[in-house]
Amino acid sequence: MSNLIKTIDTTDCLEGIESVCDIEGGRISGEIFYDQKIYEQELEKVFARCWLFVGHESQIKKTGDYITTTMGEDEVIVIRQKSGGVKVLLNACPHRGNKVCFSESGSTRGFICNYHGWSFNVEGNLIGQHESGIYEDSNFDKSKWGLKEVAKVDSYKGLIFATFDPDSPTLEEYLGPMTWYLDSLFDNQEGGTEFVGGCIRSTYECNWKIAAENFVGDILHAGWTHDSAARAMLGGSVAKVSDFDESYSVNWNGHGYEFALDTVGNVAVLGDSQLNKYLHTIKPSVAERLGEFRSNMIGSVSSCTIFPNFSFLAGQNTVRIWQPRGPNKIELFTWVVVNKSAPQDIKDRWRKGAMMTFSPTGVFEMDDGENWEYCTKTAKGKVTAKQDLFIGLGMDTYLEDTDLPANVYKGQLNEANSRAFYQRWQDLLQAKSWAEVPNRNKGKAEVEK
């Protein structure tokens, strides 16, 4: 018996998902935001299967440094190993299941369960118990009872992901050509990025998909929803996205990035000219490193979600996970990401700017919460839940003739990414195994390394 978690037996797929999620018809139903049965399927077929973001390398620098988080509703410990690698362990004692680590981060030589004193080292191996003699009398084999490990852990440019499913594609396959776009934020300077200290956690009474979809491809809301915040921070309205000459929505495997090429549209809303200046200063070196195109993305009007629930905004540099806590509740974990090589003053300005705009006290985020909660809550009504919700903008905007990687759509005012997100969600819910998940990608898969 290994310390790997046993694969859960997949239950049968729900019938009739296509009736609440008709992507080709450009409509979904609010039922997918409120239904308990659908939610339970999501925990199993989305969260226990997909690669999930669990932390940044910079949060756990030394052996024994750890953070705790959740994968779906499963609690895990992400801990740096002596070997330099990272293990992701179930935060539940294999004796009675009690949580073994109650803090959100720290540094340790191991974990001791408060209940019966089972003690585990950094690798998760069981190394002792209270009254250990009586276990020996029962022919107890300690080597079989360590903290369980997730099936796979991998990282991309400092971002650590894990999956419970041994049959999942590799992280490289899972992210596909989206990495080309991720580099514009996470690898635009030598040394890459780091997270600022701390993690702000808050609670929304909304479905996790509403929030994830907002970041996957909904810049449309910004000009309206965030008008007041933009006026407060900029003294005027947000950039009129429909005026941009060139912008895109790109997606792959349900991940999506929508972006303009205006370099500083996102960072500008932090209202700190030093941050605009920093991006303009590094831009030539980004162009050298990643090419002209991506140097225009470093703080442009944009947003991204890596399926299912990891999102960020380049420019505001807020990074977040929408942790599912039932069909109509999420816990939001937010961090601030900065270039490791940036001057300390610039890092501090980003820490403050990100919180001023996108945090529970952020002037932009305050506009979103109300909308997301009521998009969820109206679906409590059985009749309302069946109402068709329009998701059909940009149906004919796919770009066949482009050198850009992934599935590329013209314009960021477009619901193409949202449709791709819900399509992937539907595909996963209808598949008993990874082998049954269809490949819907039609764009360029290869990216230059």
Next chain:
Amino acid sequence: MNSKDQQLTPVSMEMHYKVTGFLNMEYRLLDEERFSEWLTLMADDIHYWMPGIENRRRENLLSEGFYDPNHMAFFDDNITDLSRRVARFAQPSAWAENPATRNVHTLSNVEVFEGESESELLVYSVFQSVRSRGQDEEYVIFGRRRDLLVKSGDSFKIRKRLILMPNATLSCKNINTFL
């Protein structure tokens, strides 16, 4: 009382009375959405700070225990930041503020001590903020506060405010008020 507290000198009853009156008035301005007037109570060099609270083991505490000045914060504001927040509340397009959020702020456990200079006062207190939104939403936030007031004519200005919520996870979606 530890030695740190023994060094603190309580102010006179009269001064205590004036300070509590000032802080109660401040909270009434917030409850009545008189944000511009509220802003005038801040000193130009205000540091309005509500650090994020991190749930950590005793052996892994941060520079200030459960928080750290270099970590993420709900508020880490100067006067410009506060002015921007007030400006947002004033926009007719703050859709989420119409209907308005109804606030009741209360302050208790007030202790007032002399500050490091003659013009400063150190105030410890406990706050509770109850917000109601829409038909039936209610959010309660409570915590401890440490203020540094500076005497200004017959009244005071707030020079430093430290707001400490006990929660490592905010139990609601936002803090659309001041504390």
